[in-house]
Amino acid sequence: MSRGAAQIPPHHDPACWGCGANPDGLGLPPPGEEGATAYAARFRFDERHQGGPGLAHGGLVGAALDEACGLLATWHRFPAVTARFTVRFRRPVPINSDLDLRSWIESSRGRRIVVRAELTAAGELLADATGSFLHVPLEHFLQTPEGRAAGDEWRRRLGTP
DSSP: OOOOGGGSOOOSOTTOTTTSOOTTSOOOOOOSSTTOOEEEEEEOOOGGGBSSTTBBOHHHHHHHHHHHHHHHHHHHSSSEEEEEEEEEEOSOOBSSSOEEEEEEEEEEETTEEEEEEEEEETTEEEEEEEEEEEEOOGGGGTTSHHHHHHHHHHHHHHTOO
16 A cells, blocks of 8 residues: 655665765665565666776666665565675666666565566666565664664654654
């Protein structure tokens, strides 16, 4: 059941490289609803993300796939963190080209959520990934002043003490 974007708590810090307002980041949109089982976004790497000439840095390709998996895992069951993550690079990833990123829940049992993702361009598979994520208590994030401030905001938005 969708609760509407205005009611969904913030799941990442606003400065997040993948989905935040970070000027060097990807600016990926959030999933549309709590409990989501699939995610899709279109984005571009640019010169800031370059490794070899005209190609995205492999670590950033992996980070984009991790973000697609992590966003979905967290919106599927809030909050969740990465436990294991594997990337397969299949083709070079161009900069300045439209890229399609999609992820889906493969399984969810107990605290563990397994998510798969693919990065494609014009229908060609460039990289894929599998991630295992763990649902964790909110207290996991409260170990820093920034985490405590975010936790207070999440609690306020969720209407919990």
